[in-house]
Amino acid sequence: MIRFKVNGTVRETDAPPMARLLDVLRVPLGLTGTKEGCGEGECGACSVMLDGVPVNSCLVAVGQCEGREVVTVEGLAHGAELTPLQRAFIEDGGAQCGICTPGMLVAAEALLRRNTSPTDDDVRDAIAGNLCRCTGYQRIVDSIQAAAAAVRAKTSKASKASKAGGETGA
Amino acid sequence: MSAHAPAGLARTEMVCPKTIAEACAVLAQAHRDKRAASLLAGGTDVIVDRHLMPIEKARPLDLVVDLTGVDELTAISERDVAGERHLVFGGGVTYWQLRTDRRVLAAIPMLDAMAKDVGAVQIQTRGTLAGNIATASPAADGVPALMALDGVVKLVSEGGARTVPLDQFFLAYRKTVLAAGELIAEIDVRVPLPGARVTWRKVGTRLAQAISKVALAGVIEEERGTITRARFGVASVAAVTHPLGGVRALAEGKTFKALDRATVDAAIDLEIKPIDDVRSTGAYRLHVAKALVWRALAP
Structure with a gap:
């Protein structure tokens, strides 16, 4: 039995250890948000976070995940509340046919967690392993930048509020 | 499981050692028991091979030693x-x-x-x-x-x-x-000395997710104008990654001015015989390799 955390919950699988994480997520665990594109690590459709870093789940054996933490696209939103990235993808046209979108969201989420002020080059580097065949990449880059701006605005508002709160308290 | 999971997937055992010594012991035991074993780290080769290779060509695999926990x-x-x-x-x-x-x-x-x-x-x-x-x-x-x-x-x-x-x-x-x-x-x-000329150049079809047509790394160090160290590694131009020892021998101990392009090119001709394949042609690879080596050498 292999035990690992998926989107915050401990899950178990009796899949063979060399089964791909991708297949275990999609079939026994029913998390079909993660897509299979190429199956050889080139398209990024199957991107998930493994211990906080983006990986292609088609290249990870599930036996390697024992005790580790996986976040899939289903684990990004807080209940019905979408993340700034998910909102931006909807509002700014980052999502079209949808096949690359889960992987794009995961790769972009990993970027924003380490850098909330990315340059366009940083964004393009972060999603270089995610192929989109319909929108072109500009709207995706714009969506990620819009989300980054939203995250920065929220952080600065929060820090101003806590500062103001501190002053009042003093 | 996946419809195209290779036969025998379920038979493959995985061991996850925590130390190098433990990994070596597992490998040695597998060898003694005549079990087909493979090391596994990032899986960018092993897992693709297991899944995309035709079943009749896939090597039977009894044991995988996962190194990602070491x-x-x-x-x-x-x-x-x-x-x-x-x-x-x-x-x-x-x-x-x-x-x-x-x-x-x-x-x-x-x-x-x-x-x-x-x-x-x-x-x-x-x-x-x-x-x-x-x-x-x-x-x-x-x-x-x-x-x-x-x-x-x-x-x-x-x-x-x-x-x-x-x-x-x-x-x-x-x-x-x-x-x-x-x-x-x-x-x-x-670590190259401060002031060394250190080159990395990968020539491929696009910047990301491409396999190289030619890639060259070079480290050139000089002391008062004389090249004291000229080390290379060049990819995709021979059956193995090549160190271009002939160019090294030619350059070390000389000033860059004492080198001429034709002699360096001739040394490269003796060392590598790039082939035509799906990614490029032998002639283009040789041309690019020569240009990259010369640029790496030049101040």
Whole structure:
């Protein structure tokens, strides 16, 4: 039995250890948000976070995940509340046919967690392993930048509020 | 499971050692028991082969030794060798570590440039230096960079350890000196001197997710105008990653002005015979390799 955390919950699988994480997520665990594109690590459709870093789940054996933490696209939103990235993808046209979108969201989420002020080059580097065949990449880059701006605005508002709160308290 | 899961997937056992010694013991036992065993790290080769290879061609695999839980293999440390600064990478160091480790970024920015050219982030977070070396692809990106930095690999087995310079590690296409029961524990590289001309250039169809047509790493050091060190690693132009020893012999001890392009090109002609394949032609590869070597040498 292999035990690992998926989107915050401990899950178990009796899949063979060399089964791909991708297949275990999609079939026994029913998390079909993660897509299979190429199956050889080139398209990024199957991107998930493994211990906080983006990986292609088609290249990870599930036996390697024992005790580790996986976040899939289903684990990004807080209940019905979408993340700034998910909102931006909807509002700014980052999502079209949808096949690359889960992987794009995961790769972009990993970027924003380490850098909330990315340059366009940083964004393009972060999603270089995610192929989109319909929108072109500009709207995706714009969506990620819009989300980054939203995250920065929220952080600065929060820090101003806590500062103001501190002053009042003093 | 997946509809195209290869036959025998369920038969393959996985062992997840925590130390190098434990991994070596498991490998040695598998060898004694005549079980087909494979090391597994980032899976960028092993897992693709298991799933995309026609079933009749897939090698039966009894045991997989997963190395991703061996912390010793992901260490980056520093050592002094005869007054020179070296960095030592555990075999499991990933390209992503090279891109994010402050010491590496400061000492050898060329490794950051190289790592950025490997696949894309999702590959960089999984792919390891030892995996890149052990699979012995002539189109590897990490290998030429490590070779130009005078890389030396430390091979460990249950019986002990030995070191092999990277330019003597590859015997033929996809063949290496790695023996059954051995794993690549460390790669030692020499940090170029301040002021060295350090080159990384990968020529491919696009920037990300491309396999090289030609890739060249070079380290050129001079003392009062004389080239004291000219080390190279070149990929995708021979059956193995090539150190261009003839160019090194020609350049070291001379000033750049004393070198001429025709002589250097002739030395390259003697060493590599690039082939035509799906990614490029032999003639183009040779042309590009010569131009890159000359640029690497030039101040």
